[in-house]
Amino acid sequence: MKRDIENHVTGRSNFVDDFPTMEGTLEGYVFYSEKAHATILSIDYSNALKCVGIIDILTVKDIPGQNQIGGIIQDEKLFADDVVEFIGEPIALIVAESKDFAKKAAAKIVVQFEDLPIVTDPREAFEKGLLIKPPQIFSNGDIDTAWINCDLIVEGKVESGGQEHLYLETQASYAVPTESGIKIYSSTQSPTVVQITTSNVLGISMHQVEIDVLRLGGAFGGKEDQATAWAVLSALAAYKLKQPVKLVLSRMDDMKITGKRHPYSSDYKIGLLKDGKILAYEVTFYQNAGAFADLSPAILERSLFHATNCYSIPNVKATGISCKTNLPPNTAFRGFGGPQGMFVIESAIHKASNEMGISAEVIQRKNLITESDSYYYGQKADNAQAINSWETSEKNFKLDKIKKEVKSFNDENDRFKKGFAVMPISFGISFTNSFLNQASALVHVYTDGSVGVSTAAVEMGQGVNEKIIKVCAHTFSIDKGRIKVETTNTTRIANTSATAASTGADLNGNAAIIACKNILKRLKSTAAQKLNIIDSEKISIENERIYYEGKETDLYWNELIKTAYLSRTNLSSHAYYATPDIYFDREKNMGNPFAYHVYGTSFTTTTVDCLLGTYKINSVKIVHDFGKTLHNLIDLGQVEGALAQGIGWMTIEELVQSEKGELKSNTLSTYKIPDIYSVPDEVKVEFLENSENRFGLLNSKAIGEPPLMYGIGSYFAILNAMKSYKPELELFYNCPITPEKVLLSLSSKSLT
Numbered sequence: 240m241k242r243d244i245e246n247h248v249t250g251r252s253n254f255v256d257d258f259p260t261m262e263g264t265l266e267g268y269v270f271y272s273e274k275a276h277a278t279i280l281s282i283d284y285s286n287a288l289k290c291v292g293i294i295d296i297l298t299v300k301d302i303p304g305q306n307q308i309g310g311i312i313q314d315e316k317l318f319a320d321d322v323v324e325f326i327g328e329p330i331a332l333i334v335a336e337s338k339d340f341a342k343k344a345a346a347k348i349v350v351q352f353e354d355l356p357i358v359t360d361p362r363e364a365f366e367k368g369l370l371i372k373p374p375q376i377f378s379n380g381d382i383d384t385a386w387i388n389c390d391l392i393v394e395g396k397v398e399s400g401g402q403e404h405l406y407l408e409t410q411a412s413y414a415v416p417t418e419s420g421i422k423i424y425s426s427t428q429s430p431t432v433v434q435i436t437t438s439n440v441l442g443i444s445m446h447q448v449e450i451d452v453l454r455l456g457g458a459f460g461g462k463e464d465q466a467t468a469w470a471v472l473s474a475l476a477a478y479k480l481k482q483p484v485k486l487v488l489s490r491m492d493d494m495k496i497t498g499k500r501h502p503y504s505s506d507y508k509i510g511l512l513k514d515g516k517i518l519a520y521e522v523t524f525y526q527n528a529g530a531f532a533d534l535s536p537a538i539l540e541r542s543l544f545h546a547t548n549c550y551s552i553p554n555v556k557a558t559g560i561s562c563k564t565n566l567p568p569n570t571a572f573r574g575f576g577g578p579q580g581m582f583v584i585e586s587a588i589h590k591a592s593n594e595m596g597i598s599a600e601v602i603q604r605k606n607l608i609t610e611s612d613s614y615y616y617g618q619k620a621d622n623a624q625a626i627n628s629w630e631t632s633e634k635n636f637k638l639d640k641i642k643k644e645v646k647s648f649n650d651e652n653d654r655f656k657k658g659f660a661v662m663p664i665s666f667g668i669s670f671t672n673s674f675l676n677q678a679s680a681l682v683h684v685y686t687d688g689s690v691g692v693s694t695a696a697v698e699m700g701q702g703v704n705e706k707i708i709k710v711c712a713h714t715f716s717i718d719k720g721r722i723k724v725e726t727t728n729t730t731r732i733a734n735t736s737a738t739a740a741s742t743g744a745d746l747n748g749n750a751a752i753i754a755c756k757n758i759l760k761r762l763k764s765t766a767a768q769k770l771n772i773i774d775s776e777k778i779s780i781e782n783e784r785i786y787y788e789g790k791e792t793d794l795y796w797n798e799l800i801k802t803a804y805l806s807r808t809n810l811s812s813h814a815y816y817a818t819p820d821i822y823f824d825r826e827k828n829m830g831n832p833f834a835y836h837v838y839g840t841s842f843t844t845t846t847v848d849c850l851l852g853t854y855k856i857n858s859v860k861i862v863h864d865f866g867k868t869l870h871n872l873i874d875l876g877q878v879e880g881a882l883a884q885g886i887g888w889m890t891i892e893e894l895v896q897s898e899k900g901e902l903k904s905n906t907l908s909t910y911k912i913p914d915i916y917s918v919p920d921e922v923k924v925e926f927l928e929n930s931e932n933r934f935g936l937l938n939s940k941a942i943g944e945p946p947l948m949y950g951i952g953s954y955f956a957i958l959n960a961m962k963s964y965k966p967e968l969e970l971f972y973n974c975p976i977t978p979e980k981v982l983l984s985l986s987s988k989s990l991t
């Protein structure tokens with residue numbers, strides 16, 4: 240990733256707010272609701288319009304098409320008109336000569352609201368019948384009779400908090416009017432969603448809207464759906480005013496008004512045999528969706544898919560309820576509901592193990608899914624690596640030794656206690672909506688032998704461009720330096736799926752390989768002709784040199800390309816890839832939704848200061864299933880970053896909302912994410928051997944999301960340390976397990 244890294248660290252890389260602006264560029268500022276739920280009685284813009292530098296204030300009446308931006312469900316207006324349902328819901332767009340002018344004018348807008356009841360709790364929403372859609376149930380086996388055969392049944396409640404994405408680059412868009420429509424430079428993971436929504440709101444065709452994405456300064460799911468509103472708003476203004484309009488959210492606004500990882504409140508019931516075998520598992524997820532659907536239904540469904548993590552359980556019933564509350568619509572966040580689902584079963588296992596007086600590892604190990612098992616939604620666990628990764632960690636990291644060390648530390652220390660936990664993971668790769676699993680690529684070989692590659696993949700720091708360069712270089716067998724990945728652009732690549740679900744490299748890399756192979760085939764014919772050979776199949780290219788039957792020739796890449804061009808050979812190819820053999824039956828909720836699963840096991844050791852409630856993650860040791868890694872460093876970076884993000888979610892990242900639906904933790908001084916001091920002292924990542932994956936990109940496995948779930952181990956490690964300080968501790972499953980919570984529950988107060 241040398242090229243990108245040099246540009247990033249020297250500040251040369253451009254993000255939307257850095258693009259040189261065109262003459263006449265205006266800036267937008269969103270005027271949004273400060274009420275979480277209210278009727279709008281009247282709005283007076285007159286004083287704001289008189290402010291210095293104000294060009295226009297756009298409202299519902301300026302929308303030529305539909306006032307609608309909802310994706311899965313059409314329930315979200317671009318501009319609120321009669322009611323507002325969350326703090327941050329856009330009411331108008333102020334367009335001015337500068338953002339400062341616009342912001343000053345915003346303070347002069349007078350709105351009269353009539354308050355409506357505010358709901359922020361998902362269970363309360365459920366009680367009141369406030370649902371995003373009807374509940375969804377996945378089940379297998381016969382849960383009702385299974386309980387009879389269990390030796391132990393444990394029930395409980397689990398809470399998991401939301402999470403702020405905190406991408407370094409805030410939401411941003413720059414819209415430029417064109418002769419026929421609009422061009423938008425957007426910081427989005429989903430160029431086509433921005434294109435479709437813009438065309439609906441402006442009432443123009445998709446071909447009049449061009450979206451261009453150079454790179455994102457991070458996204459983590461926060462720009463899968465929620466980059467759209469800002470892009471459409473800037474486009475609306477640019478289209479009406481015939482001037483370019485830039486719209487960039489400030490950090491505080493971004494934190495305050497955009498959606499986050501969904502908080503969940505869940506009930507579980509788990510039934511086991513004496514030996515730790517899980518016979519039955521029942522779970523109900525109350526998802527806090529916020530005010531509108533956004534991606535919540537798909538996220539909830541992924542929670543159902545991952546309700547059993549990497550375990551094979553014969554009788555399962557999982558119910559998902561998406562609850563409508565007066566918070567900003569919650570959205571995709573690395574893991575997409577999977578982590579929330581997995582935290583619940585890990586909590587259930589932890590609770591059961593404590594009741595049985597055994598360690599959680601006994602139950603975890605006993606129930607790991609094997610190749611001959613199926614996931615409870617019907618997919619066979621082909622090539623399951625759960626046991627392989629568990630046993631490799633057990634052996635390489637010396638499970639018994641770690642546990643002994645923790646125990647003897649705890650025997651010797653009073654104030655400080657160590658805790659240990661194992662977190663095995665399984666994560667399904669593919670969009671769960673099968674149709675999204677398609678991609679295309681456009682490859683040009685230029686006459687100087689350099690190559691330009693366009694795909695639907697959006698580079699957001701995850702290294703997808705470098706992976707695409709690598710597979711193209713590999714396919715042609717040419718130097719990586721010859722290859723450039725172009726911006727993601729909807730006129731070059733149409734109908735893009737979001738770069739999401741960890742599938743960016745798999746889908747787009749495979750499309751790029753097919754395009755390269757198409758060109759390569761033509762080049763081999765050219766070479767055969769040039770070398771007077773009949774069978775072009777016997778031609779190969781290695782390191783830019785042409786070989787015949789494995790023997791060197793005097794023909795090289797550059798000359799071959801020139802020859803091809805002069806002999807009128809097509810040096811471009813557009814290619815298409817769709818993941819094979821995936822389907823899901825939404826009547827039966829059974830099928831084969833994933834191309835494959837990613838596995839791994841982590842060992843987490845923590846030390847808790849039981850007097851202060853503070854803690855340190857000492858070490859996380861991971862055996863991860865990368866398939867055949869495409870790029871060690873990128874993949875390692877993804878594991879380390881995801882781990883830190885997972886630990887943050889589990890431990891210190893706490894969103895605090897008032898009863899009025901107002902986010903109290905809306906700055907970096909009140910919302911803490913892991914920094915260099917709070918990441919684990921030691922992170923060790925081993926690459927699992929003997930993992931093949933014919934459904935990935937050149938045998939690799941998707942890497943973006945799965946390792947986030949290793950962070951879940953930190954919760955249980957901390958809880959275990961607390962338990963050894965205070966054996967009578969009432970166990971609670973309510974993340975994040977902040978130092979405040981640790982302290983309160985170790986002193987007299989009990990938390991449930």
Ligand code: LUZ
Nearest residue numbers: 537575669670671672739740
């Ligand atoms: N986005 C989506 C995702 O639309 N569908 C998915 O299944 C998914 N999974 C993970 C992350 N984003």
Ligand code: MOS
Nearest residue numbers: 460572573739740
């Ligand atoms: Mo995502 S959570 O945008 O893969």
